[in-house]
Amino acid sequence: MTDVITPLAATAPTQAKALSAAQPALVVRARQLAATLTWGTHGRRRAGSGETFWQYRPAQTGDAASAVDWRRSGRSDEEFIQQKEWQVAQALHLWVDPSLSMTYGTADTTKRDRAQVLALALADAALRAGESVGTTGLGVPAKPGAVQFDKLAAFLLADGGGAEFAAPDPAGLRRGAQAVLLSDFMGDMAGPRAFLAAAARRAVEGVAIMVLDPAELQFPFRGRSLFQSMGGALEYETQKAASLKEQYQAALADRQEELARLCTAAGWQMRVHVTDAPPRDALVWASAMLGPL
Amino acid sequence: MLTIGAFAFTAPWLLLVAAALPVLWILLRAIPPAAVRHRFPGVALLLGLKDQEAETATTPWWLLLLRCLAVLALIVGFAGPIFNPAKGGGDRGPLLVVMDGTWAEVPDWDARRDQAQTALQAAARQGRVTAFVSLTDPLDDATIAFQPGLGAATRAGGTRPAAWEPDYDLLTRLPQGAEFSTLWIASPVAWPGQSAAMAQLADRGDVTVVGHTAPVITLGQPQRDGGQVTVPVQRLNADAPATVSVTATGTTPGGDVQVLAQADAVFAQSDARTTATFDLPAEVLARLTRFDIAGLRHAGAVALTGDSLHRQEVAIFTGAAQAGEGAALLAQDHYVRQALVEDTDLLTGTLQDMLQANPDVILMTDMADVPSPVDVVEWVLAGGRLVRFAGPQLAAAEAARSDDDPLLPVRLRAGGRTLGGAMSWGAPKRLRAFAPGTPFDGLTPPAEVTITSQVLAEPGPDLPQAVIAELEDGTPLVTQADVGDGTITLFHVTANAQWSNLPLSGLFVDMMDRLTLQSRAGLDTLPAEALLQVQSVLAADGSVSPGDDRAAVPVAAVLAGTTVQAPPGIYALDDGAVGDGASQRGGDVFPISPLPQGGIAPVALPAGVVAGAGVDSTAVPLMPYLLMLALALLAVDVVATLLLTGRVGRAVRAMPIVLAAFLLPQGGQGQEAQVPQTQSTDDAAAIAFSTEVVFAHVITGDARVDGATLAGLRGLSDILFQRTSVEPATPVGIDLARDELAFFPLIYWPVTPDFPTLSDGAVNRLNRYLRSGGMIVFDTRDGNVAGLGQGLTPEGRALQRIARRLELPRLEPVPQDHVLSRSFYLMQDFPGRHMGGRVWVEAAPNTAQADGIGFRNTNDGVSPIIIGGNDWAGAWATDEFGAPMFPVGRGFQGDRQRELAARFGVNLVMYVLTGNYKSDQVHATDILERMGQ
Numbered sequence A: 001m002t003d004v005i006t007p008l009a010a011t012a013p014t015q016a017k018a019l020s021a022a023q024p025a026l027v028v029r030a031r032q033l034a035a036t037l038t039w040g041t042h043g044r045r046r047a048g049s050g051e052t053f054w055q056y057r058p059a060q061t062g063d064a065a066s067a068v069d070w071r072r073s074g075r076s077d078e079e080f081i082q083q084k085e086w087q088v089a090q091a092l093h094l095w096v097d098p099s100l101s102m103t104y105g106t107a108d109t110t111k112r113d114r115a116q117v118l119a120l121a122l123a124d125a126a127l128r129a130g131e132s133v134g135t136t137g138l139g140v141p142a143k144p145g146a147v148q149f150d151k152l153a154a155f156l157l158a159d160g161g162g163a164e165f166a167a168p169d170p171a172g173l174r175r176g177a178q179a180v181l182l183s184d185f186m187g188d189m190a191g192p193r194a195f196l197a198a199a200a201r202r203a204v205e206g207v208a209i210m211v212l213d214p215a216e217l218q219f220p221f222r223g224r225s226l227f228q229s230m231g232g233a234l235e236y237e238t239q240k241a242a243s244l245k246e247q248y249q250a251a252l253a254d255r256q257e258e259l260a261r262l263c264t265a266a267g268w269q270m271r272v273h274v275t276d277a278p279p280r281d282a283l284v285w286a287s288a289m290l291g292p293l
Numbered sequence B: 001m002l003t004i005g006a007f008a009f010t011a012p013w014l015l016l017v018a019a020a021l022p023v024l025w026i027l028l029r030a031i032p033p034a035a036v037r038h039r040f041p042g043v044a045l046l047l048g049l050k051d052q053e054a055e056t057a058t059t060p061w062w063l064l065l066l067r068c069l070a071v072l073a074l075i076v077g078f079a080g081p082i083f084n085p086a087k088g089g090g091d092r093g094p095l096l097v098v099m100d101g102t103w104a105e106v107p108d109w110d111a112r113r114d115q116a117q118t119a120l121q122a123a124a125r126q127g128r129v130t131a132f133v134s135l136t137d138p139l140d141d142a143t144i145a146f147q148p149g150l151g152a153a154t155r156a157g158g159t160r161p162a163a164w165e166p167d168y169d170l171l172t173r174l175p176q177g178a179e180f181s182t183l184w185i186a187s188p189v190a191w192p193g194q195s196a197a198m199a200q201l202a203d204r205g206d207v208t209v210v211g212h213t214a215p216v217i218t219l220g221q222p223q224r225d226g227g228q229v230t231v232p233v234q235r236l237n238a239d240a241p242a243t244v245s246v247t248a249t250g251t252t253p254g255g256d257v258q259v260l261a262q263a264d265a266v267f268a269q270s271d272a273r274t275t276a277t278f279d280l281p282a283e284v285l286a287r288l289t290r291f292d293i294a295g296l297r298h299a300g301a302v303a304l305t306g307d308s309l310h311r312q313e314v315a316i317f318t319g320a321a322q323a324g325e326g327a328a329l330l331a332q333d334h335y336v337r338q339a340l341v342e343d344t345d346l347l348t349g350t351l352q353d354m355l356q357a358n359p360d361v362i363l364m365t366d367m368a369d370v371p372s373p374v375d376v377v378e379w380v381l382a383g384g385r386l387v388r389f390a391g392p393q394l395a396a397a398e399a400a401r402s403d404d405d406p407l408l409p410v411r412l413r414a415g416g417r418t419l420g421g422a423m424s425w426g427a428p429k430r431l432r433a434f435a436p437g438t439p440f441d442g443l444t445p446p447a448e449v450t451i452t453s454q455v456l457a458e459p460g461p462d463l464p465q466a467v468i469a470e471l472e473d474g475t476p477l478v479t480q481a482d483v484g485d486g487t488i489t490l491f492h493v494t495a496n497a498q499w500s501n502l503p504l505s506g507l508f509v510d511m512m513d514r515l516t517l518q519s520r521a522g523l524d525t526l527p528a529e530a531l532l533q534v535q536s537v538l539a540a541d542g543s544v545s546p547g548d549d550r551a552a553v554p555v556a557a558v559l560a561g562t563t564v565q566a567p568p569g570i571y572a573l574d575d576g577a578v579g580d581g582a583s584q585r586g587g588d589v590f591p592i593s594p595l596p597q598g599g600i601a602p603v604a605l606p607a608g609v610v611a612g613a614g615v616d617s618t619a620v621p622l623m624p625y626l627l628m629l630a631l632a633l634l635a636v637d638v639v640a641t642l643l644l645t646g647r648v649g650r651a652v653r654a655m656p657i658v659l660a661a662f663l664l665p666q667g668g669q670g671q672e673a674q675v676p677q678t679q680s681t682d683d684a685a686a687i688a689f690s691t692e693v694v695f696a697h698v699i700t701g702d703a704r705v706d707g708a709t710l711a712g713l714r715g716l717s718d719i720l721f722q723r724t725s726v727e728p729a730t731p732v733g734i735d736l737a738r739d740e741l742a743f744f745p746l747i748y749w750p751v752t753p754d755f756p757t758l759s760d761g762a763v764n765r766l767n768r769y770l771r772s773g774g775m776i777v778f779d780t781r782d783g784n785v786a787g788l789g790q791g792l793t794p795e796g797r798a799l800q801r802i803a804r805r806l807e808l809p810r811l812e813p814v815p816q817d818h819v820l821s822r823s824f825y826l827m828q829d830f831p832g833r834h835m836g837g838r839v840w841v842e843a844a845p846n847t848a849q850a851d852g853i854g855f856r857n858t859n860d861g862v863s864p865i866i867i868g869g870n871d872w873a874g875a876w877a878t879d880e881f882g883a884p885m886f887p888v889g890r891g892f893q894g895d896r897q898r899e900l901a902a903r904f905g906v907n908l909v910m911y912v913l914t915g916n917y918k919s920d921q922v923h924a925t926d927i928l929e930r931m932g933q
Helices: A002-011 A011-021 A025-036 A112-126 A146-157 A189-200 A213-220 A241-264 A277-290 B014-031 B063-079 B103-125 B151-158 B169-173 B196-201 B334-341 B353-358 B371-381 B390-398 B506-518 B557-558 B624-645 B650-668 B683-691 B703-723 B758-770 B794-803 B872-876 B891-914 B917-921 B924-930
Strands: A055-056 A079-083 A091-096 A130-135 A180-184 A205-212 A225-228 A237-238 A268-272 B002-004 B008-009 B036-039 B079-082 B093-098 B130-134 B181-185 B207-210 B218-219 B223-224 B228-236 B242-250 B257-267 B274-278 B288-293 B301-302 B312-317 B344-345 B360-364 B385-389 B467-470 B476-483 B485-492 B531-538 B544-546 B569-573 B589-592 B697-698 B731-732 B747-749 B773-781 B811-813 B839-841 B863-870
Touching: A002 B557, A011 B301, A025 A112, A025 A146, A025 A277, A055 B196, A055 B683, A091 A112, A091 A146, A091 B093, A112 A130, A112 A146, A112 A205, A130 A146, A180 A189, A180 A277, A189 A205, A205 A241, A213 A241, A237 B758, A241 A268, A241 B773, A241 B794, A268 A277, A268 B223, A277 B544, B002 B130, B008 B014, B014 B063, B063 B624, B079 B557, B093 B103, B093 B151, B103 B130, B103 B151, B103 B181, B130 B151, B169 B506, B181 B196, B181 B863, B196 B257, B218 B288, B228 B242, B228 B288, B242 B274, B257 B371, B301 B531, B334 B344, B334 B506, B353 B371, B353 B506, B371 B476, B371 B485, B385 B506, B531 B557, B703 B731, B703 B747, B703 B891, B758 B773, B773 B794, B773 B872, B872 B891, B891 B917
Parallel strands: A091 A130, A091 A180, A180 A205, A205 A268, A225 B036, B093 B130, B093 B181, B181 B207, B312 B344, B312 B360, B360 B385, B385 B485, B697 B731, B697 B747, B747 B773, B773 B863
Antiparallel strands: A055 A079, A225 A237, B002 B008, B008 B079, B218 B228, B223 B228, B228 B274, B242 B257, B242 B288, B257 B274, B288 B301, B467 B476, B476 B485, B531 B544, B531 B569, B569 B589, B811 B839, B839 B863
């Protein structure tokens, strides 16, 4: 696993330092999770760039001498060229909400940790299946290969920047690609709505996973309370917090409903994941929803 | 003041505030608790929501109760509650608090003072005018004024007991005609005038007397009877059987003051008096200075002896030496000596010597002509007591008859008479009973005492007054005359059994005792205007301080009772010889007891005076306790509030910081750098110094020199460790004024110009050290000691100054064959940082006339001192890494010089430790040769 750390430490020492405590554990967990997924490879049944043998064909003018398969050619008078099956990579865009809101966690993990684990596990599985994996927006362009995992890990595990809430950026979405959004969707819904609209225009399908803390579902507060957003920008004071519970839960249900409606409209799937549940369920569900890439 | 049961409040109106507590309860309930802060991302969803009801009254009831209790404690505390408040002194009108202020109140003084103060404070708070009088406190004001405010209470708080008698005349300074209540905190010992003063105050208003029933134990004046000293012990207001321990304190022969003896005095049930008896050798008795009751610290429990236990000094003068060897029983002074030897110190010698010793009594046996009569007369005039005996010589003397002999009390008739002999008519005469008023009053003459011969007094008008003992026919037997301050007494018989058998009888011993003891003049025999010097002063707590700076006091003032000017203590006749015990006759030193002159007696309350309870020492002001309780409750409230609001975590996190702030300064203490150079004289150091070879240097006070010298000795120790079997421990610096020198084989003394003058103790110690085999190396460090004795440098002069006071032998420059030059290395020069300076050691004795100084003999031939100026220590000095600290010479030459300096050090230590062993070795070849034969 240290090979994940080393290039990171070499390129961005300060960042790496800040993350060095959390990153290996997360990455390990993500890879362990990904190992439970069997994501079959899917050949394109035609010659192209790929790993596996497809056919020999006689060399023609214009073929590079280095492309000649001399073992086969030695058995006849013609030169043959070995062709591989074309294996095209599907693109997968991941978005982990980097906002402060995601750093909340009353269980043994924060929402952000859980989202990162899920994202990296998906990324690892997809990369091993030969897909191109990148992020939404212009962070890490989708590319295949093992090295891509390290880049993704470095990007996704990086500090979010301090915004209270965040929205995914539709820029850089490849046409026909798939996307995964991991967020609590507590902020303004205009951002997700715009993203889903852009995704639908580019025929990008995917899943939105609403990662919530148990406390956000149950609202276990009592007495006079002053609620502050994680960055402290928003405040709400109540004399009797317990009486707010039902209103809050209703508001949360509204939010989930709105998100589901948006997803359905864009051809997406939506699921709520609570951090006290095991991450595997969400992962299996997401991989199933993403389907054969 | 409001009194509720056993409680009283100095500011009771403040209790009304407690009625407001229920309001406080409601207020505290109404205030909502502080909002709990939650970080919560879901706040975005909450933003539009509305509260349905306000959260109130969540303060738990027990927290409310806690706060109310805290406030209640504050209110009650500030109301000034007092448990068991002092009583007495009435409720209104002016209040006078009187304290006797004597030593008898010392055991419970604090309680008495507090009671006075409390009573005055309480009265002042009630708006009453108050006054305070301590009767042993000299009062400057002409009148005692009653004043509002706390002035009197403040003065009561500062009052202290005194050892002298209370002055009841002070009470006459109270405003005339005024009515007032009196609280009298009385001494348990009755003083003259006390009862009358109480009665007078009773005429002016209520008088409550408290404290007069406290138990007191006192010591009387010790009485000496032969070798026994009896100290009367008396007690008041106590009935139970008890044993008190009386200690006798005196000076040891070494001059220290310590307890020399201890005896128990046993009180049986309801005994008021008993005695403690000390049976001590005379020389111990003579050194006793005071008796104390163990465990009691007041003046009444102390009896100062003054000189009262000193033995009388009696000089016996027998004139010319007896011709031939007379039998002891015929010696003139035998019986006198036997009579007096028990109880007195006898002096013998020439008359001149004896007069200089200034004895109490001079006894002269039969003697016609007294040598140097003028001196004797002067001695008598100054208070001496001369006792003479008659005999054949006196009977034959012309001078006794012809005119008034100044050294005889009466004029004598020629001859004398003999009774009961073969040639006489009358029978031997017996003694008539002693007349009252004579020194022998009370003695009974035994019938068997008879007088056979005597000298006769010339009849005259003065004769009857002079006679203090006579025969049954009225013939004077002993006559006495006062001359000046002294007396002259004449026995008309011999001091041996020649003329009578009086000296053989027990009566003679008693008469001698009376005559010698009588010479102790009582204070009342002195003229009233004679001045007494205060030698030492007894304080109320029983401590004794010298009375040097006090004015002399006339006898009359002392006799009238102790006062501020004439405190109890020890007085001496102001004759210019005060304090010099040798020349001070016992009769001239008077211990003045702090006890009332009539003895101690319980206080008798006059009619109209109310006896209060005992001193009320239980009045407890509760204010501090209640305030502390309030503070504690509020502290609990703080913690509870933190717990309730969930902020205890932050508080707990801050705790280490707070604790550290408390603990850090304490941790910083006790880390002062130990001064490594000082040698403590405790046992551990002594053991350490004596189990190893330790070199020492004298601390000169110049830090640079001391540091260099210590480093030098360290360097030398290292060299020795490497090269020889001497393995010295770390060297130390010694303070000559304080430290014991005997542990060190070698003391290195760097001479500094400003070395302070040695104290006598230091000089003695140094001399003892030199005599007992120590060695001091003086180093003037100036390289120029060739002119030793000329004082060319400041160091040289300082060395002269030091050496002048030491017992040093004759010195000489180190001779070529001196052991110092071959005790380890062979060397002729002794360089240090300087070269070529001469080194001086004790001169070799001229064997023909080995003198009495004895250094060479006692010290195995090792010179007690070595003097040089080559700054050896500087050459030896190494830092902690073993590198030389100071440059020596230049280049290779310098290295060689440093090596030679090191070799000198080795030689020096070998010389010190092995003595003349090496000079014996010179003969080794001869010895071996002889053994081979």
